Amino acid sequence: MTALVAATPAVDTDAIGHAAASCLRREIATYPKPGLVSPVDAGAHDDMDAAMMNRSADALAPYLAALAQAGAAGAGMDRLRAIGIAAEAAMMVATGGVNTHRGAIFGMGLLCAATGFRARYGIAAPLGTIVAQHWGAEILRGPVALHSHGTTVARRHAAGGARAEAAAGFPALYATALPALATARRLRPDNRNAQAVQVLMALIVGVADTNLLYRGGPAGLAFAQDEASAFLATGGIAAADWRARAIAVHHRFVARRLSPGGCADLLAMTFFVAAHDA
Numbered sequence: 001m002t003a004l005v006a007a008t009p010a011v012d013t014d015a016i017g018h019a020a021a022s023c024l025r026r027e028i029a030t031y032p033k034p035g036l037v038s039p040v041d042a043g044a045h046d047d048m049d050a051a052m053m054n055r056s057a058d059a060l061a062p063y064l065a066a067l068a069q070a071g072a073a074g075a076g077m078d079r080l081r082a083i084g085i086a087a088e089a090a091m092m093v094a095t096g097g098v099n100t101h102r103g104a105i106f107g108m109g110l111l112c113a114a115t116g117f118r119a120r121y122g123i124a125a126p127l128g129t130i131v132a133q134h135w136g137a138e139i140l141r142g143p144v145a146l147h148s149h150g151t152t153v154a155r156r157h158a159a160g161g162a163r164a165e166a167a168a169g170f171p172a173l174y175a176t177a178l179p180a181l182a183t184a185r186r187l188r189p190d191n192r193n194a195q196a197v198q199v200l201m202a203l204i205v206g207v208a209d210t211n212l213l214y215r216g217g218p219a220g221l222a223f224a225q226d227e228a229s230a231f232l233a234t235g236g237i238a239a240a241d242w243r244a245r246a247i248a249v250h251h252r253f254v255a256r257r258l259s260p261g262g263c264a265d266l267l268a269m270t271f272f273v274a275a276h277d278a
């Protein structure tokens with residue numbers, strides 16, 4: 001038994017938490033992002049800005065590390081949920097009561113737990129597969145908030161939201177975002193900001209973001225998806241004027257108060273998975 005434990009690789013869970021928080025910061029720094037908060041402006045939001053979001057990301061690093069630690073200890077969903085709820089409370093303290101990263105705590109938190117689990121048990125599987133196989137059933141069986149925006153939208157529009165995405169092993173990351181990142185890296189190898197914009201547009205096309213549905217209903221979601229689709233169909237970041245066109249899309253989202261917060265979370269998770277699944 002002693003020999004078994006000694007042979008187990010130590011997992012640097014602080015490094016995992018730090019890397020995940022850096023991915024959140026990198027998402028915040030990306031510009032232009034349709035309707036979303038960036039260092040340039042607050043997009044379609046009147047209660048948050050980039051400084052607040054960065055404070056939130058920094059406050060989450062120790063909780064993301066704790067989730068990696070729990071994953072390395074083989075914890076079940078109840079333990080992960082307790083840490084996630086403590087992380088939500090820390091976010092609220094850091095932001096003065098604004099929901100900046102609830103979806104990211106959930107999705108990135110599960111990816112951190114899977115990273116800890118994979119390192120500890122030496123499993124060669126993508127992080128999304130580990131989340132689905134290890135916690136997927138419990139995620140779907142778990143408690144559902146009675147009055148969250150997500151619950152309201154799920155009732156009205158049959159959208160699965162963050163839970164369904166995680167339980168299925170993050171198809172938005174593996175089938176949409178990572179292929180888009182590979183294309184973007186070919187198109188603009190020296191411009192990581194442009195690559196992120198291309199990935200975000202692909203996510204908006206492919207994801208039923210409950211934030212878009214909550215604020216804009218099915219028409220708002222369709223508008224957002226048409227705009228992102230048109231951006232990609234007319235060259236995406238390969239076009240010489242891609243930045244001006246992405247800024248125009250951003251302003252049209254702001255005019256309609258639309259903000260794809262779920263896709264922003266998934267963009268940060270794309271950075272994390274691209275670095276850790278390689």
Ligand SMILES: CC(C)(COP(=O)(O)OP(=O)(O)OC[C@H]1O[C@@H](n2cnc3c(N)ncnc32)[C@H](O[C@H]2O[C@H](COP(=O)(O)OP(=O)(O)OP(=O)(O)O)[C@@H](O)[C@H]2O)[C@@H]1O)[C@@H](O)C(=O)NCCC(=O)NCCS
Pocket residue numbers: 067080081082083084085099100101102103104105106107109110145148149150151160161162163165207208209210211215259261262263265266
């Ligand atoms: C499981 C929960 C996360 C449940 O939350 P909820 O019932 O609210 O469910 P969803 O709507 O499905 O998702 C919550 C957030 O997830 C992001 N999201 C949206 N769509 C998707 C999607 N298709 N796939 C993945 N992720 C998605 C999104 O988060 C981002 O937006 C939030 C900010 O939006 P904002 O526009 O400001 O909206 P509000 O402040 O709400 O209101 P207004 O401003 O419009 O007035 C921000 O959080 C971003 O991150 C969705 O909002 C969960 O709450 C839960 O169970 N928590 C417990 C912890 C836990 O279990 N953790 C597990 C271990 S880590």
Ligand SMILES: Nc1ncnc2[nH]cnc12
Pocket residue numbers: 027028035036037038043045053100101104259260261262264265
């Ligand atoms: N940059 C951003 N703006 C608004 N909501 C978000 N949720 C996650 N990242 C976000």
